[in-house]
Amino acid sequence: MKGRRRATGAAPDAAGLGRARATGFLVPGMVLILLFLVVPAAWTIYLGVTNYRLTGLAAANPEVVGLDNYTRALTDERFRSSLVLTLQFVLGSAVIGQAGLGFAIAYALRDRRGPLRRLVEGFVLLSWILPSSVVAFLWIALLDRDGGTLNALLGIPGTAWLLDHPMLSIIVFNTWRGTAFSMMLYAAALENVPRSHLETARLAGAGTWQQLRDVVFPRIRGHVLTNLLLISLWTFNDFAPFLITAGGPEQRSEILPVYVYKVALSGGELGFGAAISFVMLLINLVIALVYLRMLGRRKETA
Amino acid sequence: MSAITLRELTKVYPNGVRALDALDLEIADGEFFALLGPSGCGKTTLLRTIAGLETASGGRVHIGERDVTALPPGRRDVAMVFQDYALFPHMTVQDNIAYPLRIKKVDRRARADKAAETADELGLGALLQRRPGQLSGGQQQRVALARAMACHPQVFLLDEPLSNLDARLRLEARTFLKRLQRELGVTTVFVTHDQAEALALADRIAVMEGGRIRQVGTPTEVFRRPANTFVAGFIGSTPMNLVDAEVRDGELVVAGTRLPVPEGVQVTDGEKLTYGVRPEYLDHTAEPASGGLRGRVVVVENLGSFSLVSLDLQPADAPAGDTPGTSVQVVVPEGREPAPGDTGWVVPRPGRSLLYRDGELVTPEATPAVPAARTAAGAEQ
Amino acid sequence: MSTATRTAPARTDRPAPGTAPVAVRHVLSRIGRYVFLCAVLGFFALPLLWLATAPFDETPTITASLPRFTLDNFRALLDNPYALSSLLNSVYLAAGTAVLVVTFAALAAYALSRVRVPGRDALLYGLLLLSSIVTGTATMVPLFELAFRLNLIDSRLGVILILSGGLLPAAIFILKDFMDATPTSYEESARVFGASPLQIMRHIVVPVVRPGLATVGVWAVANVWGNFLVPFLLLRGPEKAPAAVIMYTLYTEGGQADLRLLSTFSLLYSLPVALMFVFVSSRYGFRFHGGIKR
Numbered sequence: 001m002k003g004r005r006r007a008t009g010a011a012p013d014a015a016g017l018g019r020a021r022a023t024g025f026l027v028p029g030m031v032l033i034l035l036f037l038v039v040p041a042a043w044t045i046y047l048g049v050t051n052y053r054l055t056g057l058a059a060a061n062p063e064v065v066g067l068d069n070y071t072r073a074l075t076d077e078r079f080r081s082s083l084v085l086t087l088q089f090v091l092g093s094a095v096i097g098q099a100g101l102g103f104a105i106a107y108a109l110r111d112r113r114g115p116l117r118r119l120v121e122g123f124v125l126l127s128w129i130l131p132s133s134v135v136a137f138l139w140i141a142l143l144d145r146d147g148g149t150l151n152a153l154l155g156i157p158g159t160a161w162l163l164d165h166p167m168l169s170i171i172v173f174n175t176w177r178g179t180a181f182s183m184m185l186y187a188a189a190l191e192n193v194p195r196s197h198l199e200t201a202r203l204a205g206a207g208t209w210q211q212l213r214d215v216v217f218p219r220i221r222g223h224v225l226t227n228l229l230l231i232s233l234w235t236f237n238d239f240a241p242f243l244i245t246a247g248g249p250e251q252r253s254e255i256l257p258v259y260v261y262k263v264a265l266s267g268g269e270l271g272f273g274a275a276i277s278f279v280m281l282l283i284n285l286v287i288a289l290v291y292l293r294m295l296g297r298r299k300e301t302a
Numbered sequence: 303m304s305a306i307t308l309r310e311l312t313k314v315y316p317n318g319v320r321a322l323d324a325l326d327l328e329i330a331d332g333e334f335f336a337l338l339g340p341s342g343c344g345k346t347t348l349l350r351t352i353a354g355l356e357t358a359s360g361g362r363v364h365i366g367e368r369d370v371t372a373l374p375p376g377r378r379d380v381a382m383v384f385q386d387y388a389l390f391p392h393m394t395v396q397d398n399i400a401y402p403l404r405i406k407k408v409d410r411r412a413r414a415d416k417a418a419e420t421a422d423e424l425g426l427g428a429l430l431q432r433r434p435g436q437l438s439g440g441q442q443q444r445v446a447l448a449r450a451m452a453c454h455p456q457v458f459l460l461d462e463p464l465s466n467l468d469a470r471l472r473l474e475a476r477t478f479l480k481r482l483q484r485e486l487g488v489t490t491v492f493v494t495h496d497q498a499e500a501l502a503l504a505d506r507i508a509v510m511e512g513g514r515i516r517q518v519g520t521p522t523e524v525f526r527r528p529a530n531t532f533v534a535g536f537i538g539s540t541p542m543n544l545v546d547a548e549v550r551d552g553e554l555v556v557a558g559t560r561l562p563v564p565e566g567v568q569v570t571d572g573e574k575l576t577y578g579v580r581p582e583y584l585d586h587t588a589e590p591a592s593g594g595l596r597g598r599v600v601v602v603e604n605l606g607s608f609s610l611v612s613l614d615l616q617p618a619d620a621p622a623g624d625t626p627g628t629s630v631q632v633v634v635p636e637g638r639e640p641a642p643g644d645t646g647w648v649v650p651r652p653g654r655s656l657l658y659r660d661g662e663l664v665t666p667e668a669t670p671a672v673p674a675a676r677t678a679a680g681a682e683q
Numbered sequence: 684m685s686t687a688t689r690t691a692p693a694r695t696d697r698p699a700p701g702t703a704p705v706a707v708r709h710v711l712s713r714i715g716r717y718v719f720l721c722a723v724l725g726f727f728a729l730p731l732l733w734l735a736t737a738p739f740d741e742t743p744t745i746t747a748s749l750p751r752f753t754l755d756n757f758r759a760l761l762d763n764p765y766a767l768s769s770l771l772n773s774v775y776l777a778a779g780t781a782v783l784v785v786t787f788a789a790l791a792a793y794a795l796s797r798v799r800v801p802g803r804d805a806l807l808y809g810l811l812l813l814s815s816i817v818t819g820t821a822t823m824v825p826l827f828e829l830a831f832r833l834n835l836i837d838s839r840l841g842v843i844l845i846l847s848g849g850l851l852p853a854a855i856f857i858l859k860d861f862m863d864a865t866p867t868s869y870e871e872s873a874r875v876f877g878a879s880p881l882q883i884m885r886h887i888v889v890p891v892v893r894p895g896l897a898t899v900g901v902w903a904v905a906n907v908w909g910n911f912l913v914p915f916l917l918l919r920g921p922e923k924a925p926a927a928v929i930m931y932t933l934y935t936e937g938g939q940a941d942l943r944l945l946s947t948f949s950l951l952y953s954l955p956v957a958l959m960f961v962f963v964s965s966r967y968g969f970r971f972h973g974g975i976k977r
Contacts, residue, residue: 013798014867015883016374016874022798029791029851032783033810036826036848041817043825105723108716120720123727129960131909133930134949138730140934147745149732176727208712230815237818239912243931257820264824265916274824284816353875376877388868392890401886402876453876 047274054268069275082259094235097175102182128180136243166253170241189220229291304456305331311361321347323513336504343510381450382459389434396430402453420448460492531661543630547577558617566666576658583654584632594649609639737946756943765921769929779843781903792858814852861895926952
């Protein structure tokens with residue numbers, strides 16, 4: 001209908017750019033994205049069906065070997081265990097760890113504004129902002145068998161956390177590192193829950209758990225899903241555990257990113273590595289679609 | 303010379319909406335011209351097309367002697383003030399006013415001087431170093447006007463210039479704007495949806511609807527003799543009464559009352575017309591009056607020095623309490639208001655009734671009405 | 684009146700049923716909350732203790748302990764040939780990527796915001812989805828190959844380009860939001876005054892969306908500063924390596940790690956991002972909401 005003000009998002013060509021110049025503006029960004037995002041994704045597919053190697057005969061003349069790499073991957077014990085470990089990693093450090101802890105902290109801090117809140121948020125955010133290489137070493141130092149601060153505090157010198165409990169170590173490490181994002185997101189979401197709703201529930205006699213279940217969660221469900229989607233994807237593709245355990249000992253903490261690195265770039269089997277990468281991409285896509293479907297369904301019922 | 307001429311100006315949007323439908327319009331040099339209409343009528347599109355922000359799908363736009371239809375906005379020598387003033391928030395008032403000159407490559411000293419000069423003319427001298435965010439609404443409006451003035455354009459285009467001001471400020475700004483335009487003498491076209499504003503400010507008004515111009519005329523013309531029922535209903539703080547009428551035996555039958563057909567109108571027996579008369583041009587009386595319409599008072603709205611009285615029309619021979627068909631409104635001076643439920647008669651003043659056939663005015667231009675004439679039914683001064 | 688005062692004392696003798704347990708529950712929950720928050724504080728502060736104490740300790744150990752205060756450890760940084768240069772490399776990579784990302788994303792976001800390019804919405808959401816799914820880890824093999832083919836191995840420019848490619852979709856998305864929220868009347872007004880599109884961008888658009896550009900710039904710098912994988916894959920040799928990679932080599936190189944070097948380097952490497960974050964959050968009230976409008 002004519003007469004409406006130019007709404008945001010539907011802005012006409014205000015500066016008189018014209019189609020040609022606008023396309024020109026898009027070109028640099030799109031070229032970079034195409035080259036370094038789209039092409040590698042597509043190339044993964046191609047490389048995955050070759051026997052390309054870093055060195056040797058196959059490096060000069062890679063042959064297409066069809067789905068050999070894929071069948072090899074799917075039957076490879078090491079791949080399967082890596083996949084399981086990765087799923088454990090995502091479940092433990094993202095879903096339970098970051099999201100769970102993040103929500104708990106946000107909930108505990110709700111409605112407080114004082115120095116305690118700033119202190120807690122400050123430390124949590126600090127853990128997130130520090131570079132991963134530094135954080136990795138801080139955890140190595142903390143968990144050191146002989147001199148680590150943790151063992152010193154708990155009075156159990158000699159416990160080799162990284163050797164005996166590698167998965168637990170990287171799960172806690174990743175939780176520590178990433179909670180800030182979830183915490184901030186949930187804090188904002190909780191602020192959007194109207195007090196009147198909570199008070200109505202309280203007057204009706206609902207306890208804390210019931211309030212959470214009946215008032216809070218329904219309202220923030222969309223945010224929970226978005227948050228889980230993002231951190232699941234990020235955790236699934238996180239390479240930082242390499243810095244602490246390098247997949248060891250004996251591949252007991254070898255999550256997929258580390259596995260790909262080992263196989264493709266240390267072992268030089270680029271074709272095989274690409275096949276695994278493609279499987280990772282597919283799993284990423286599936287995770288994204290599952291969450292998007294759940295988000296979409298939620299919007300309909302809302 | 304900066305008259306504006308539009309020939310068959312058309313604008314069709316990609317989705318098929320005809321925002322402007324083959325408009326012809328002439329705006330005289332130095333005129334303060336209003337584009338008036340409800341939202342969606344195309345008035346803003348027309349303004350933007352004159353500015354060049356929208357390209358016409360067909361037709362031509364002339365400013366002065368030049369055909370500017372194909373020219374980009376910056377070359378048409380027009381200045382536009384937007385509804386939200388569009389003062390650049392990161393520039394001072396002085397830089398804002400000087401901006402058009404900066405584009406025209408006037409050197410820094412000269413344009414600072416010019417900006418200061420223009421600002422002084424509008425009483426903004428003390429605000430030159432402020433940012434727009436630190437100004438009041440009225441001040442922002444004047445800065446926007448100063449910016450438009452600084453480059454001495456041939457035409458000013460104002461998009462709803464007063465709608466962003468609060469009610470009290472609006473009246474002051476209205477007077478200010480009219481004076482300013484008179485002093486500058488620049489052709490000005492402004493868009494508004496407020497008919498009172500258009501009537502007060504403009505030298506001439508174009509009333510638009512659905513992409514078409516329904517009437518062009520001076521405020522008096524548009525108020526006294528709206529060319530069609532749309533304009534009749536749109537203009538006027540209180541809408542014109544429009545009542546169904548039928549021609550019988552050479553007379554008009556309006557809600558059971560027989561009224562004479564206005565002079566000079568050819569009618570055929572049995573045809574249905576619309577009878578129009580403004581509440582301000584009706585006189586209410588409690589005594590039966592010939593040539594008047596009879597009705598029962600339903601609502602009395604007190605508007606200060608006068609009241610707006612609504613009556614449901616009832617012909618004399620209708621049983622009391624009969625379902626009302628038509629209602630009319632009449633303006634009654636203070637102290638003379640009837641009470642709801644009373645029966646009253648409203649008598650139209652001579653020369654003020656209008657007749658519409660199929661929505662179009664058919665009453666010819668009458669000799670100027672003699673103001674002192676009254677019906678014999680005892681209506682007072 | 685007297686009857687009222689007579690009943691009042693009687694009422695306080697026995698508390699009304701149900702109030703005592705509620706009050707106790709309330710106090711318990713408050714205590715519980717505080718305990719939890721203290722535990723959280725402890726959990727998040729613990730690993731940081733070492734970073735706060737070891738750089739200033741005369742004889743730093745792996746254990747975090749009260750330092751015998753000294754500033755001499757920082758000299759160890761100067762002794763190591765690669766420590767400081769790696770920080771400069773990090774600065775170079777971060778600044779380069781930020782400039783590239785901000786510029787390209789601003790241009791693209793502006794075009795997408797103001798001009799009706801066909802398939803615009805699908806493009807945006809597709810790109811965003813793409814950048815979440817296609818990560819450096821998942822495509823490290825072809826990225827390596829690609830860099831090799833384009834002769835960008837062992838080139839810091841290559842790292843900048845690859846990192847920019849990964850950051851651009853989200854940056855465009857964020858900036859487009861900013862642009863959409865800026866009214867078009869500024870640009871139209873300037874256009875009627877005769878400004879060319881380039882002048883409009885320079886005079887009007889860039890100054891007005893500066894906060895958005897700053898946000899994206901800071902976000903890009905933070906991302907690149909800590910990025911380990913891409914420089915690790917692509918750069919050979921420590922001269923070009925950024926601090927992220929050097930940090931790693933410092934503690935995985937064979938032999939006893941020089942804790943003096945490690946601790947001071949960690950601190951120096953962490954400080955810029957921490958400071959930047961504090962600065963931005965205090966200036967712009969950077970409460971990043973993870974996308975929720977407050």
